[in-house]
Amino acid sequence: MTSPRTFFLLLLALLVGCFGFAAGLLPRFAAYESRRHQSNDFFKLLLGDSTKMFANSFFVKADEYYHSGYYPTIFDNNSNFKTPHVAEDTGAVTSHNQGGEDTSFMGEPRDWLDAFGRHFIPNRHTHLDEGGAADDLSGSDNVREILPWLKLSARLDPDNVTTYTVTAFWLRNRMHKDKEAEQVLREGLRNNPQSCELLFELGRLYSESYHDAGRARNVWELGVRYWFQLPAEEQKEDRLILEQLTTNLGQLEETAGNLPQALNWLQAAQKSSLTPGTLQKRIDAVKAKMAEQSSQLVVPKSLY
Amino acid sequence: MRNIFAVAGIVIKELYRRKDFYVLFILTVLVCLIMASVNIFNDKHIVRYLKELCLLLIWVSSLVIAITTTARQIPAEREQRTLLPLLAKPLTRTQLIFGKFLGCWLACGLVLICFYIFFGALAASRDHAWPLLNYFQAAFLHWIALGVVVALALLGSLVFAAPSSNSTICFVIVATILTLGRYLDAVALAQPEPFRSLIYAVYYAVPHLEIPFEMRNLIVHDWPLIAWNFVALDALYLLAYAAAFLVAACLVFRRKPVN
Amino acid sequence: MQAGEVFGFLGPNGAGKTTTMNVLLGFVPPTSGAAYLFGIDVRQPIARQRIGYLPELTYYYKFLTAEELLRFYAKIFGLPRAETDKRIDQLLKLVELEHARKRPIKSYSKGMQQRVGLAQALINNPDLLILDEPTSGLDPLGRMKVREIIQRLKNEGKTVFFSSHELGEVETVCDRVAIIHQGDLKAVGRVQEITGQHASLEKAFLDIIGFQTSTTP
Numbered sequence: 001m002t003s004p005r006t007f008f009l010l011l012l013a014l015l016v017g018c019f020g021f022a023a024g025l026l027p028r029f030a031a032y033e034s035r036r037h038q039s040n041d042f043f044k045l046l047l048g049d050s051t052k053m054f055a056n057s058f059f060v061k062a063d064e065y066y067h068s069g070y071y072p073t074i075f076d077n078n079s080n081f082k083t084p085h086v087a088e089d090t091g092a093v094t095s096h097n098q099g100g101e102d103t104s105f106m107g108e109p110r111d112w113l114d115a116f117g118r119h120f121i122p123n124r125h126t127h128l129d130e131g132g133a134a135d136d137l138s139g140s141d142n143v144r145e146i147l148p149w150l151k152l153s154a155r156l157d158p159d160n161v162t163t164y165t166v167t168a169f170w171l172r173n174r175m176h177k178d179k180e181a182e183q184v185l186r187e188g189l190r191n192n193p194q195s196c197e198l199l200f201e202l203g204r205l206y207s208e209s210y211h212d213a214g215r216a217r218n219v220w221e222l223g224v225r226y227w228f229q230l231p232a233e234e235q236k237e238d239r240l241i242l243e244q245l246t247t248n249l250g251q252l253e254e255t256a257g258n259l260p261q262a263l264n265w266l267q268a269a270q271k272s273s274l275t276p277g278t279l280q281k282r283i284d285a286v287k288a289k290m291a292e293q294s295s296q297l298v299v300p301k302s303l304y
Numbered sequence: 305m306r307n308i309f310a311v312a313g314i315v316i317k318e319l320y321r322r323k324d325f326y327v328l329f330i331l332t333v334l335v336c337l338i339m340a341s342v343n344i345f346n347d348k349h350i351v352r353y354l355k356e357l358c359l360l361l362i363w364v365s366s367l368v369i370a371i372t373t374t375a376r377q378i379p380a381e382r383e384q385r386t387l388l389p390l391l392a393k394p395l396t397r398t399q400l401i402f403g404k405f406l407g408c409w410l411a412c413g414l415v416l417i418c419f420y421i422f423f424g425a426l427a428a429s430r431d432h433a434w435p436l437l438n439y440f441q442a443a444f445l446h447w448i449a450l451g452v453v454v455a456l457a458l459l460g461s462l463v464f465a466a467p468s469s470n471s472t473i474c475f476v477i478v479a480t481i482l483t484l485g486r487y488l489d490a491v492a493l494a495q496p497e498p499f500r501s502l503i504y505a506v507y508y509a510v511p512h513l514e515i516p517f518e519m520r521n522l523i524v525h526d527w528p529l530i531a532w533n534f535v536a537l538d539a540l541y542l543l544a545y546a547a548a549f550l551v552a553a554c555l556v557f558r559r560k561p562v563n
Numbered sequence: 564m565q566a567g568e569v570f571g572f573l574g575p576n577g578a579g580k581t582t583t584m585n586v587l588l589g590f591v592p593p594t595s596g597a598a599y600l601f602g603i604d605v606r607q608p609i610a611r612q613r614i615g616y617l618p619e620l621t622y623y624y625k626f627l628t629a630e631e632l633l634r635f636y637a638k639i640f641g642l643p644r645a646e647t648d649k650r651i652d653q654l655l656k657l658v659e660l661e662h663a664r665k666r667p668i669k670s671y672s673k674g675m676q677q678r679v680g681l682a683q684a685l686i687n688n689p690d691l692l693i694l695d696e697p698t699s700g701l702d703p704l705g706r707m708k709v710r711e712i713i714q715r716l717k718n719e720g721k722t723v724f725f726s727s728h729e730l731g732e733v734e735t736v737c738d739r740v741a742i743i744h745q746g747d748l749k750a751v752g753r754v755q756e757i758t759g760q761h762a763s764l765e766k767a768f769l770d771i772i773g774f775q776t777s778t779t780p
Contacts, residue, residue, distance in 0.1 A: 065352060069521035075487040110489045113512060117486055119534045121518050122527055133527040145352040148344050171345060180345040310638040314624065321626045385622040389683060392588045392616035392693075393639045394608045562590040 043156055055157030062086050062149035062166075068133040070122035072105040080105065085127065086146055090169040093162055094240075129174050143174045154188070161195045164188030168201050178209040196230075196241045199223035203248065213252055220249050239272040246272070247279070250286075259290045307395050308403040315407025316414070319373060325415055328365040332419065335361060336426055351430035352524050358426055359520045362419040363446070369415055370450045371474045374408045374457035375467040378557075387562055398554045405451075405458055405550055412450040416443055435526070441535055442523050445516035448542045452511050453478055455549035462556045478513065485514040511545035564724060564739075566690075569717050571737035571754075572726040575772060579746040580726040581619070584695055588616055600691065612640065615684035619695040621676045625669035629660050629679050632668065633686050640687040654682040657712065674705050681712065692716060694725035698732060710736055730765045740764075744772040 043051050063084035064071040072078035082096040109115035126132050128143040150167040157163065164184055171181035185202045192198060199219050207216035223245045227235065235242075250265035263286050270279040319325060336358045344350050381387040390400065420443045428434055453474065460470040484491075488510075492503035515538055522530070564570050574580050585591045586598050589605045603610040623632050630651055637647040655661045658678035663671065668679060677700065684692060697713075698706040706729075713723055713736055727733055733740060734754055741751040749771045750757055754764060761767035 065525075068525035068527070073487070075490045110493070113508070114486070114489060116534070116537070117512065117515050117518075119530055120515050120522070120538070122521050122525060133525050144347050144350050147347065147350060148342075148353040151344055175345075175347070177345055177347070184345075306641060307639050310635055313638075314627070314635055317631070318624070318626055384625070385618065385620050386624055388588075388590065388618045389616060389623070389636075389680070391590060392611060392614070392618075393636060394610075394612045395639050396608045562585075 047156075051156040052160075055153045055155075055160060055163070058149045058153040058156065059087075059160075059163060060084060062146040062153065065146045065149060066128050066143070068122055068126055068128060070125055076105045077107060078105060086150075086170075087162060087166045089127070089129075090166050093166075129170075143170055146170065154184070158188075158191035161188060161192055161197050164192075165197055165201045168205070172205060172209055178205060181205055181209075194226045194229070196223045196227050196238075196245065199226065200241060200245055200248070203245075207248070207252060213256055217249065217252055220245050220252070224249070239274070242272045243269050243274075250282070254286060254289075259286055259293065262286050263290065307399045308406055311395075311400060311403025312407035312410060315373075315377065315404060316411045319369075319411040319415075324369055324372065325418075328368060329415075329418060329422075332358070332361040332365055333422060336422075340426065340429075349430055351427055354430070355423070355427050355524045356520065358423050359442075359523065362416075362423060363517065363520070365419065366412060366415055366446070366450055367453060367475070367478060370408065370412050370453045371457050371471050371478070372467075373411060374404070374454045375461050375470045375474065377404045377408065377458065378461045379467045379470075382562075391562055397557050401458065401550065401554050401557055405454060405546075405553075408454045408458070409447075409451050412454065413447050416447055416450070435523075437529055438523055438527075441530055442516070442519050445519060445535065445538060445542075448539045448546075449513045449516040451546045452513060452542050452549070455546040455553070459549045459553040459556065462553055462560060481510055481513050482517045483514070485510060485512050486518070511542060513542070516542075564722060566722050567717070567720050568738040569713060569723045569736055570725075571733040571740035572724065572743065573728075573730070573733060573740055573768060574726075574743040577745075578743045578772075580743060581695060582746075583743070584616075584693055584726065587693065588614075613687070613690045615687060615689035615692045617680045617684040617692070617694045617697055619699060621680035623668050623676065623679060623683070626667060628665050628667055629655065629671075629682070630664045632679065633683060636683050636686050642687065650686055650688065654685055657685075658682045659708075673700055674702065677701060677705065681709070689721065691722045691724065694723065696727055697725055698727065698729060706732065730763075730768060734758075734764045742768060742771050 047054065063081070063086045066084075066086040072081055080097045083093055085097075087093045088095045088097065106118070109118060122133065124133070128145060132142050147167065147170070150163060150170075154160070154163040154167065164187070168181040168184045168188075171177045171184065182202070182205055185198050185205065188198045189195060189202070200223055203216040203219040203223065206212045206219060224242065227238075227242050227245070230238070246265045246269035250262045250269060253259070253262035253265060263283065266279055266283045266286060270276045270283065273279050336354060339357055340354055378387075381390065391397070420439060424434065424436075424439055456477070457470065457474045460474055461467065464470040464473065485507075488503055488507035492500045492507060495503060519530075521527075572580050572583070582591065586593050587600065587605055589608070589611065592606065598605045600610045601613060627635070633651045633654065634647060637650065642650065651664075655664050658681055660675060660678055660682065663675060668676065671679065677697075681697070684694070694713075698709050701709065710732065713725070716723055737754055739751065739753050740757055742749045742757070757771075758764050758767045761770060
């Protein structure tokens with residue numbers, strides 16, 4: 001029979017052994033943990049890189065809600081829904097849709113069952129900001145219903161700038177929630193500090209909603225500076241945002257009466273514009289105003 | 305009919321004395337209330353995502369209750385030997401099958417009433433609207449669809465040895481119909497023969513339970529009412545399937561040894 | 564069987580006693596021939612309107628109370644509500660389960676479940692009671708109570724048909740017995756006739772089924 005003393009000595013030996021083993025393993029574990037993904041975000045930890053896939057799904061879900069459930073599946077012809085309308089209608093993204101009003105992505109009923117089943121699903125193309133299924137314009141602020149999905153999409157993929165810009169657009173333009181739109185854009189900027197698109201939207205918020213020209217100018221000028229810090233390949237692909245920033249700066253300066261500065265910005269915009277002819281008219285108009293004023297112009301250094 | 309209602313009454317008693325329904329109901333309520341408490345840009349009128357989540361949970365819970373309750377009816381009677389004293393009464397096997405079906409189906413109906421009342425209250429708390437007729441259409445066809453599921457599970461309980469295998473198979477079949485049922489013809493068209501004919505045969509043979517399932521979109525997005533004649537037609541269509549499964553169950557049960 | 568008698572059905576394990584009862588109750592179809600209860604073919608559900616059955620292993624719906632169980636079976640028999648209430652009170656008093664009538668059956672002991680079984684077998688005031696090993700698993704007091712109930716039913720003019728391994732019990736209670744072995748009816752008649760020259764019914768039973776007793780030195 002084992003005596004109590006032997007039992008306690010064995011227990012003590014076991015405890016010492018376990019502590020020693022743990023102490024020996026601790027440096028290895030610390031090294032292993034530092035090699036792991038650094039994120040302390042719950043979703044990133046749970047889902048890994050598939051968060052982007054979910055984020056995209058929820059963005060499309062927002063579009064589905066924008067259409068009150070009338071939406072193609074993978075079995076339907078989705079050529080007119082490749083770019084979600086909820087983003088396309090903001091003007092913030094380049095559309096890849098066929099264009100024109102979609103008649104029916106489902107096509108003609110394939111058989112009597114399909115024809116019968118269509119009475120039980122959404123079967124008209126509507127947009128929430130135009131009343132949705134009820135076709136009642138008084139309900140046009142029902143576009144709020146897309147917000148949960150946009151919020152979730154942004155949460156899962158904070159690197160996707162489009163989600164923030166689209167959300168801010170609908171908050172500001174349709175729901176007149178300027179403070180919330182600003183919060184969204186600032187959150188986007190926290191996750192994407194040098195995003196020109198987000199700075200542009202933030203500037204529009206300050207300019208159009210808060211009527212704060214000073215802050216708008218600061219933010220847009222920052223956006224222009226960040227654009228010039230982009231690598232050459234990215235600059236080539238993304239000239240539209242520079243045009244938007246410089247055009248709006250030009251507009252702002254013109255409204256403020258700083259015509260020489262406005263001229264500089266519009267000329268800079270023309271250099272990156274795909275439709276320089278349109279901007280030329282505005283440049284001519286500013287020049288005409290300057291000539292009218294016939295005041296001493298201090299021509300700032302050209303940006304180029 | 306008296307015997308059928310007597311057996312049905314016992315099934316309903318069993319349902320409200322077991323914990324399944326209460327667990328699922330409380331779970332649904334909790335999840336919905338938690339989701340409702342999320343602040344989305346300080347807007348207290350956003351409701352559609354809640355409605356969609358709630359309806360999805362209602363469908364899942366009702367299918368769980370329908371299948372698990374029905375799948376264990378006859379096997380439990382056999383296992384617990386309550387079948388012998390029951391069939392020793394002036395009760396036919398057909399009456400027993402119909403009684404079990406009616407009990408499970410009515411129990412599902414009671415479950416749905418509770419769930420849809422909660423859904424209506426949740427939606428009205430934000431919508432401030434009560435489209436009762438729309439809810440009635442959705443709930444009615446949902447209940448009819450559950451009748452088909454109950455009949456299928458009842459037939460399965462006589463064919464498969466264990467309630468667990470019956471439940472699993474029923475869940476798989478129902479889930480496949482709900483997600484892919486509408487598109488089987490499109491899949492068939494893309495296949496070469498003989499797969500095309502095979503898939504078409506399956507497409508026409510299966511009960512299209514996805515019709516009531518996809519009505520959720522109409523409720524979530526405030527679409528107008530469906531024409532009542534279409535609702536009636538769909539109900540008749542699904543009831544025909546339920547009747548066919550029940551007849552098959554009666555025929556199978558007649559030949560089964562009781563002990 | 565004759566009306567008003569207590570008929571014992573004896574046989575070793577696997578002789579076919581339960582199978583015979585299953586045929587009478589319509590659970591299994593006969594492989595040949597036909598069986599009748601009160602002149603009605605046993606395959607007709609109406610044949611079971613006037614019988615009560617107590618199975619060997621008594622299990623009932625665990626989530627029901629004794630009162631609910633009896634009410635359920637009474638409904639199947641089509642008893643009116645007033646009569647159902649009266650019968651339930653009488654039967655629960657008879658089987659001494661009044662104190663437990665509102666408790667679910669899952670909380671009952673084996674003896675109590677057996678007594679509930681007896682009560683449900685009597686709910687429709689049957690003319691024929693079929694009991695499959697009614698005293699199996701009961702203590703001596705329980706066995707005595709069952710014997711008393713059988714005797715009372717006999718005095719009321721009911722017919723009782725039961726199978727049992729307790730030959731002493733059969734000797735005490737039964738008017739006639741039948742002995743079955745390997746599906747064949749070996750003997751049927753009054754207890755005294757069956758016992759005959761043998762010292763007891765047990766010895767007669769063993770002799771009839773062809774069991775050779777070993778002689779002890």
